[in-house]
Amino acid sequence: MTNPKSEIQNPKSVAILGAGAWGTALANLAAANGHEVRVWSRHGSQTLEAVVKDVHIILSAISMTGVRDVASQVHSFPLSPETIFVTATKGLDPQTTCTPSQIWQTIFPNHAVVVLSGPNLSKEIQMQLPAATVVASNIPTAAELVQLVFSSHRFRVYTNSDPLGVELGGTLKNVIAIAAGVCDGLQLGTNAKAALVTRGLTEIIRVGNNWGAKTGTFYGLSGLGDLLATCNSPLSRNYQVGYQLAGGKTLTEILTNLQGTAEGVNTCRVLIQRAKQQNIAVPITEQVYHLLQGQITPRQALDELMLRDIKPEYNY
Numbered sequence: 001m002t003n004p005k006s007e008i009q010n011p012k013s014v015a016i017l018g019a020g021a022w023g024t025a026l027a028n029l030a031a032a033n034g035h036e037v038r039v040w041s042r043h044g045s046q047t048l049e050a051v052v053k054d055v056h057i058i059l060s061a062i063s064m065t066g067v068r069d070v071a072s073q074v075h076s077f078p079l080s081p082e083t084i085f086v087t088a089t090k091g092l093d094p095q096t097t098c099t100p101s102q103i104w105q106t107i108f109p110n111h112a113v114v115v116l117s118g119p120n121l122s123k124e125i126q127m128q129l130p131a132a133t134v135v136a137s138n139i140p141t142a143a144e145l146v147q148l149v150f151s152s153h154r155f156r157v158y159t160n161s162d163p164l165g166v167e168l169g170g171t172l173k174n175v176i177a178i179a180a181g182v183c184d185g186l187q188l189g190t191n192a193k194a195a196l197v198t199r200g201l202t203e204i205i206r207v208g209n210n211w212g213a214k215t216g217t218f219y220g221l222s223g224l225g226d227l228l229a230t231c232n233s234p235l236s237r238n239y240q241v242g243y244q245l246a247g248g249k250t251l252t253e254i255l256t257n258l259q260g261t262a263e264g265v266n267t268c269r270v271l272i273q274r275a276k277q278q279n280i281a282v283p284i285t286e287q288v289y290h291l292l293q294g295q296i297t298p299r300q301a302l303d304e305l306m307l308r309d310i311k312p313e314y315n316y
């Protein structure tokens with residue numbers, strides 16, 4: 001278990017769905033460990049059916065917009081009951097507010113589903129810089145198998161038994177990363193950034209607890225860890241969205257030129273919908289939402305946050 005190399009004696013076949021930045025990085029990690037890796041892209045020549053045929057693991061690194069459709073397509077193909085699904089998407093479904101793992105689990109109720117999430121800026125991983133992540137599942141053996149497939153001296157993989165918390169940590173932090181980009185773009189300083197990220201974590205925990213996730217999970221790699229990575233790195237697309245909004249660009253201009261997917265834009269809208277339904281206070285998300293809608297300026301968003309009613313610090 002502690003020696004990742006042991007799994008090379010027992011290679012698995014892994015289908016990676018989505019050949020974007022993250023799918024490619026994950027495919028390289030599994031291939032470097034000696035596993036048989038097949039990558040499917042909607043723009044590629046191989047059919048989805050051929051790629052998923054007889055594999056041990058199907059890992060989805062598709063943007064949120066494609067998850068339901070691709071999962072439904074996979075459902076129409078014959079699969080071994082032992083096939084494990086891994087989801088690496090960090091988003092929420094606009095129709096149902098479901099997480100990607102909830103979509104995969106609903107479509108494949110008899111299969112193990114594992115969530116993979118952590119502070120994993122794909123460019124750094126492609127540069128072979130060291131990183132750590134979490135694989136979480138209600139079925140411990142499935143998480144342990146996925147841990148072995150991806151673990152190496154440059155990618156340290158931890159297991160976790162709170163898949164919802166791990167998934168929400170990676171997903172909700174994208175909204176805070178947009179806010180952090182605004183904070184840096186406006187040059188508000190280190191104190192402001194620390195306050196924003198810390199209060200952002202409180203907001204994430206409040207939403208996560210309401211959803212049924214465990215508080216402690218959000219202090220781990222997929223919550224606090226991913227906040228630290230994305231709120232401090234220009235490599236984060238979500239951070240870039242915020243930074244450029246602070247610079248006066250419109251959201252349309254930013255998204256037209258952005259390389260890859262900034263899931264926080266959609267997640268923010270879905271989160272506002274869910275917070276209203278569940279009556280959860282999400283002050284930072286609200287300001288990011290108004291900003292993305294073009295209803296306020298970054299400076300107005302800042303004032304709104306600073307002038308809220310004073311209150312005790314802990315109020316999950």
Ligand SMILES: NC(=O)C1=CN([C@@H]2O[C@H](COP(=O)(O)OP(=O)(O)OC[C@H]3O[C@@H](n4cnc5c(N)ncnc54)[C@H](O)[C@@H]3O)[C@@H](O)[C@H]2O)C=CC1
Nearest residue numbers: 018019020021022023042062063066089090121122260261
């Ligand atoms: N790039 C990164 O550093 C990380 C990204 N993620 C998450 O992984 C997911 C993918 O991110 P990236 O690879 O960076 O994005 P990307 O934009 O580079 O790639 C997205 C992939 O999804 C596919 N796709 C999009 N819509 C589709 C549809 N309707 N049907 C089929 N395929 C579709 C695209 O063809 C592409 O292969 C996102 O949810 C992101 O939050 C998670 C961790 C790290």
Ligand SMILES: O=C(CO)COP(=O)(O)O
Nearest residue numbers: 118119120121236237238
């Ligand atoms: O989730 C990520 C790193 O963990 C990637 O962040 P972005 O999607 O903002 O680039």
